[in-house]
Amino acid sequence: MTTPRQQELLGEWLPGAELVKDLSWGLVGTTVLMLEHDGTRYIVKAGDEADTNIARELRAHREWLEPWTSRGLAPRLAFGDDDAKLLVTHYLPGDLVEGTPDEYNPETYHQAGVLLALLHGQLTVEDKDFEASENEKSLAWLDGPHRIAPDVVSRLRDEINSWPIPPSTLVPTHGDWQPRNWLINNGTVTAIDFGRAELRPAWGDFGRLAAQQFRQDRRLEAAFLDGYGTDPRDPATWRRNSIREAIGTACWAFRVGSEDYEQQGHRMIAEALAAD
CATH class of the missing domain: 3.90.1200.10 (Aminoglycoside phosphotransferase (APH), C-terminal lobe)
Structure with missing residues (x-):
């Protein structure tokens, strides 16, 4: 994870979660991880200081994605913190x-x-x-x-x-x-x-x-x-x-x-x- 606050929050939300795969793109300073906790998989996104995408993604999940998530057509938000630039969604299966x-x-x-x-x-x-x-x-x-x-x-x-x-x-x-x-x-x-x-x-x-x-x-x-x-x-x-x-x-x-x-x-x- 990028910051101590992000690590702290993730420990509260998904204590003892195990890393399945690092999905980070590498071109920007966002860490993207697939984790497993109590048999359920999640996608974690953690932004760095320059990040502006996490806030937009959280807004989308909170305000606009229900037409998709209600049909299983987009991942559901599990946890999020705008100030920490951290979000966790339920894993969406597919290729x-x-x-x-x-x-x-x-x-x-x-x-x-x-x-x-x-x-x-x-x-x-x-x-x-x-x-x-x-x-x-x-x-x-x-x-x-x-x-x-x-x-x-x-x-x-x-x-x-x-x-x-x-x-x-x-x-x-x-x-x-x-x-x-x-x-x-x-x-x-x-x-x-x-x-x-x-x-x-x-x-x-x-x-x-x-x-x-x-x-x-x-x-x-x-x-x-x-x-x-x-x-x-x-x-x-x-x-x-x-x-x-x-x-x-x-x-x-x-x-x-x-x-x-x-x-x-x-x-x-x-x-x-x-x-x-």
């Missing part, structure tokens, strides 16, 4: 979709669309500041360390500064909706990892798929939309989102040293700018 034949099975995407519609459909919030805030985040990424070419940075800045800032309708979103955060168990797709969960426009959960699997096989996009029930993307807002997603991917990946994701981010930037 990760990413890297398996299910990653390119249209049925997987139909189920993922149905699943996402359950999350999005429970709440809407009107927000007049969302677009402006997202633009500021993108400009801040460009102000920081990255390897985006100077002429591309200039073009990105000019475009962002030219955008309108209309009001937005926000819904609960996962924030990283893609096969690396889906499990499949006896043919049923379920969801994990809510560290980027937040109120956003519905189309925010389409970005990862559009940049990856959808561009490789359009059948997957069709199946996903059929499951979701509609397509919330309109050309103008989708272009803005695509550029912001591309900037965030390239800059974040550079900061954490993930060259594959960084190259994906540069490709996303080129493709988004070419879609004039």
